[in-house]
Amino acid sequence: MPKWKIFLWKLFHNGLATTANLSYRGLAISDKCPSCNLEPETSQHIFRFCSLATAAWQTSKLCIISNATPLVAFKDWLIAWIHYFYQQDGYNGLRLPEFVAILWAIWQGRNNKVFNGTIPDLALLRSFQDKGIQQHFTFTTNPIPRPSSLHGAPGPPGFLFAHFGSAFCEVPQLHLQVDGSWKKSSILAGIAWIADHVTTQATEGQGGCIYVESPLVAEAQACLGALIWAQARGYCQILIYTDSEVLVRSLLHQDTQPISIA
Structure with missing residues (x-):
């Protein structure tokens, strides 16, 4: 299972x-x-x-x-x-x-x-x-059917993955774990990311609070913030982990992604 x-x-x-x-x-x-x-x-x-x-x-x-x-x-x-x-x-x-x-x-x-x-x-x-x-x-x-196009994801079993930018299949420079947490009553969200440097084994992270209209946007903003942060430091070969299936599917099929995160 x-x-x-x-x-x-x-x-x-x-x-x-x-x-x-x-x-x-x-x-x-x-x-x-x-x-x-x-x-x-x-x-x-x-x-x-x-x-x-x-x-x-x-x-x-x-x-x-x-x-x-x-x-x-x-x-x-x-x-x-x-x-x-x-x-x-x-x-x-x-x-x-x-x-x-x-x-x-x-x-x-x-x-x-x-x-x-x-x-x-x-x-x-x-x-x-x-x-x-x-x-x-x-x-x-009665096994759950899995789309064949999503097989072979790196990382934890059962997780989805998408390539965007130029596809890269070797060892990445950086592993990024991103997450967003949203509070409906105040529309305040916490976003954060942790970066693991593959060559040096060093770990660093960053985060903050923003106002967004949904938990999906919070997750997308965390992903975007992590990418901007990594790009500013010269990294271009990056593996990102997120627990948002909707976000990954949106990257796979950008023509049908929700307008709020487009």
């Missing part, structure tokens, strides 16, 4: 909003695991070593002893199991979806604790796991 693909992509790139990641990025919060409050909440801890996670793996149909190899990095552990199930069972095997469903259930249980105050237990995780498996089989029975 698309949400599983993106979840796994974030897991692989250590992109989940765990407390350890948030603390590392400068948020003034404790990095302790919300479930056990004993160790920093890294992906390694929450999905392998936290007591609830180890119990979930051991009591599952897979009978995985998740804390048996503590020196193995989480990314390597994740890929090893995915490769193992794929090689043993093939593309349509039952164990790989079971493996992903447990990871997904652990994350949902953790979020339930953080956002709803519900203390997760094995019964709750098992219910999330069963629901995930059911959704997976429903999806594989």
Whole structure:
């Protein structure tokens, strides 16, 4: 499923909003695991070593002893199991979806604790796991059709992409993440972008507040602001990430884009 693909992509790139990641990025919060409050909440801890996670793996149909190899990095552990199930069972095997469903259930249980105050237990995780498996089989029975012209997008799976300007297929000079947030009651929007320099690995960003008439215009203004900012610094080979599907489709089909962002 698309949400599983993106979840796994974030897991692989250590992109989940765990407390350890948030603390590392400068948020003034404790990095302790919300479930056990004993160790920093890294992906390694929450999905392998936290007591609830180890119990979930051991009591599952897979009978995985998740804390048996503590020196193995989480990314390597994740890929090893995915490769193992794929090689043993093939593309349509039952164990790989079971493996992903447990990871997904652990994350949902953790979020339930953080956002709803519900203390997760094995019964709750098992219910999330069963629901995930059911959704997976429903999806594989009736997959969502995807336009062939949108296949092969860089970055997270399931994301759309468009070329504008001159097409460039090599390594870009700059990765830009853009976002806009709009408040209807005041028509005030916050726009911001983060730039990752490919060669130097340096990161910088900028943002501001503007008045716009819709969230789509806020997203478009963030994209435009990031481009102007990058161009002023001499960059012309740029990869931009945005979570606005309408904006990307508008760039793909500029003759039909909304007049507000044309």
